[in-house]
Amino acid sequence: MDLTPFHLAIPVHNLKACRNFYTNLLQFEEGRSSDHWVDYNFFGHQLVIHYKEESENNSYANHVDGKAVPVPHFGVVLEWEAFHQFSELLKSKNIDFIIAPYIRFEGQVGEQATMFFKDPSGNALEFKAFKDMSQLFAK
Numbered sequence: 001m002d003l004t005p006f007h008l009a010i011p012v013h014n015l016k017a018c019r020n021f022y023t024n025l026l027q028f029e030e031g032r033s034s035d036h037w038v039d040y041n042f043f044g045h046q047l048v049i050h051y052k053e054e055s056e057n058n059s060y061a062n063h064v065d066g067k068a069v070p071v072p073h074f075g076v077v078l079e080w081e082a083f084h085q086f087s088e089l090l091k092s093k094n095i096d097f098i099i100a101p102y103i104r105f106e107g108q109v110g111e112q113a114t115m116f117f118k119d120p121s122g123n124a125l126e127f128k129a130f131k132d133m134s135q136l137f138a139k
Contacts, residue, residue: 005044005045005046006045006046007045007046007048008042008045008046008047008048008074009037009047009048009049009050010047010048010049010050010074010123011049011050011051011052011121011123012049012050012051012052012119012120012121012123013051013052013053013054013055013121014054014120014121015035015036015037015038015049015051017120017121018038018049018119018120018121019038019049020120021119021120022038022040022047022049022119023040025090025093025095026090027089028040028041028042028047029041031046036050036051037049037050037051042076043076043078045076054121059071059072059122059124064104065104065105067099067104068098068099069099069116069126070098070116070118070124071124072124073116073123073124073125073126074123074124074125074126075125075126075127075128076127077127077128077129077130077133077136078127078128078129079129080113080129080130080131082129083101083113083127083128083129084101084113084129086127087101087113087115087127090115090117095117096117096118097115097116097117098116098117098118098124099114099115099116100115101113101114101115102114102115104128109135109138109139110130110135110138111130111131111132111135112128112129112130112135113128113129113130114126114127114128114129115127115128
């Protein structure tokens with residue numbers, strides 16, 4: 001199956017700070033925008049940040065591989081080398097990781113590189129990669 005780009009719109013309570021985060025820190029290409037939203041090229045997918053007044057954060061965490069994984073979260077599966085290049089970029093920008101880049105399920109089915117961090121509005125992002133992409137849905 002050929003994958004097509006997904007579209008994801010997320011709320012942000014500080015559009016200026018989040019625009020700086022996605023444009024300058026993560027270095028995502030900006031597309032269309034207005035004074036209330038901004039489109040981004042999110043590794044070939046369409047991510048839109050929409051201004052929304054700050055409200056109570058209802059996030060929580062599930063434990064996976066001994067780590068507290070934030071829920072909800074979103075992200076993309078990258079090629080192995082792209083993941084490592086992106087993680088080095090983030091380290092060079094002193095990103096505050098929730099879960100720093102590491103290998104999850106090492107030596108097991110579904111072994112993967114993963115990392116988690118939040119944007120300035122508290123949206124959790126995960127990026128991961130598999131050396132063997134056929135392991136993406138492996139049980």
